[in-house]
Amino acid sequence: MNMPAHPAIIRAMVAADGRLLAADAPLLALQQEAGGDLGQMLAIPQLAAVVRLAAKLGVPVSRPLVAATERGDIDMWVRARPEADAVQIAVIDWHERPPVVPPVDLSRRESDIAALSEGWTWQIDTQLCFQMVLEGLGSEGVLPVAPPVPGSRFTSYFELRPDADGDLAILRGFAQRRAFRDQVASLSGDAGQRFMLSGFPMFDLGGQLVGYRGKALPLDRAVMAPLAPPEPVLLYPAEFGKRLDRSLRQPLGRIIANADSIGAQFEGPLRPDYVGYANDIAAAGRHLMALIDDLADLQTIDRPDFSVIAEEVDLADLARRAAGLFLVKALDRSICIVAPEPDASVPAIGEFRRALQIMMNLVGNAVRYAPEGSTVRIETGRDADQAWIAVLDQGEGVPVDSRERVFDKFERLGRSDPGGSGLGLYISRRLARAMGGDIRIDDAPEGGARFTLSLPALG
Incomplete structure (x- = not known):
């Protein structure tokens, strides 16, 4: 499906009584598809709910939404900001994709095909442990010499193989609670014995998943599409x-x-x-x-062919966007975020999406780890041919001997809280350097740490 190009930010204005006063083309088209138009009540249920919540709370609200259309689903990250007599809507990310939920009759057909497949029968519970193994009809249903033992783990008996696209049909089926077919697997410890697996989910009367039942057909008897060589499952x-x-x-x-x-x-x-x-x-x-x-x-x-786009970005605008996105989380911890004034502008060269990703990481870390009731400042400026944007907090700071180590993969400086993966700063610095800039750490004037992103200045 060919997707139309949309601006980086899609905006709209909704009146206090719920009428859509103004909207950029993509949102207006979605409003019209839902049966509304300009001057009429906002007809997109997901957006209308966020607008009502922002108006009710009196603070900006940001969250992901999914809107269904005739051509597919639209994933969007929406920010609704209440004003005196209206609510401003800004969609920062708009991604259209085909619907991932198949028609009900197709899902039932896949389950029927999986249930009627040849081979011997296996059944597992929700913990992926074998509950039952039965020999099939005819020579094609002969069990292996060492069949799985009830109570043993499915993943200990079978070693799954990816298809030519590097995909695992069984993984997609389990995640979506759907039937699957054409999953190649070999016996653990004996790669020469390979099977074609098919299976379908089983539910109780209350609709709860209770396990999977399927068939295992020796691969030399299966008719299938070309498959990748039998190598271990790797995530390329x-x-x-x-x-x-x-x-x-x-x-x-x-x-x-x-x-x-x-x-x-x-x-x-x-x-x-x-x-x-x-x-x-x-x-x-x-x-x-x-x-x-x-x-x-x-x-x-980490791929050798990774590259970024060179386009004009305004670091002051990025600062204001990042501050707005973390406003609710900051309010929860009584933290004040101070961003550049609305008329401030610091043009630079970089990729807008990647630069915003870096700022989301830096501001998010500051809000997460700064003391409650403190202030997080975002400042911008220019030094010679480098434009910069800095995030300053009032926390404990980063020791001098750890300021390079903090950019290593999975490094969290001994933190035990579940706040992150330890990859954010590593990714941010790699992105900054790919755009011709860098990230450095030093002490903030009022205590705490100052993380500074620099990019090539424009002009």
Whole structure:
């Protein structure tokens, strides 16, 4: 599907009574597809809910949303900022993709095919332990000499093999609770015995997943598409992001969106403990999503052919955007974020998306680790041919002998909290240097640390 190009930020204005007053073309098209137009009530349910929440709380609200259209799904990161008599909407990331949920009849058809496949039958529970093994009909259903023992682990018996695209059909099926086919596996310890696996999920009367049942057909009797050579499962950089997106990022994004909707009580009031559970689920989901994104970025930037785009970026504008995105989190810890004035401008050369990613990491770290009730400042300037943007906190600072080590992979300076993966600063410095700049650390004038991103100045 060919996706249209959209501006880096898509904006709209919604009146206090819910009418859409102004909108950039992509949002207006989505409004019209939903049955509305300019001057009419905002007809996009997900956006309308965020607008109501921002107006109710009186503070900016930022969160990911998924909107369904006839051509597919739209993933977007939305920020709604209340004003005197309206709410400003800014969509910072707009990504269109085909729908990932198949039609119900296709899903049922896949389950039927998996259930009727040839071979001997296996069944596992939700802990991936064998519950049952049965010999099939005819010579094609003969069990191996050493069949799996009930209670043993599925992944200890089978060694999974990727297909020609580097994908694992069983991984995608498990993640989406769908049937799968054409998964090649060999016996652990005997790579010469290979099987074609198919399987389908089993649910109880309450709709809870209870396990998978499937068939294992010796590979020399299977008819299939060309497959990759039988090598161990490895996560190559070119395939890593694709596999994460199919099997983890998309399902996790829906979990986060649903948990946010429950926690915001859009459909009516809930018990406080239920709201807390929903918020915990959303927070844990975002933490996992951040880890996934860090791993995908790590694979990308370590590739020999990695490159960035050279375009004009305004560091003062980046500072204001990053400050706005972390405003709610800062308010939760009584932290004040001071950003450059609205008319300040520091033009530089870099890639907007990557530079904003760096600032999100630096400001996010400052808000996470600065003392409650303190101030985080974002300052900008220019020195000769270098433009710079600095994040200053009032925390404990970074010891001089650790200021280079903090940029190593997985380095967290002994922190035991679950705040990050230890990859953010490594990725940020690699991105900065790819854009012709760098990141350095020194002491902030009022105590704490100062992280400074420098990029080539424009003009």
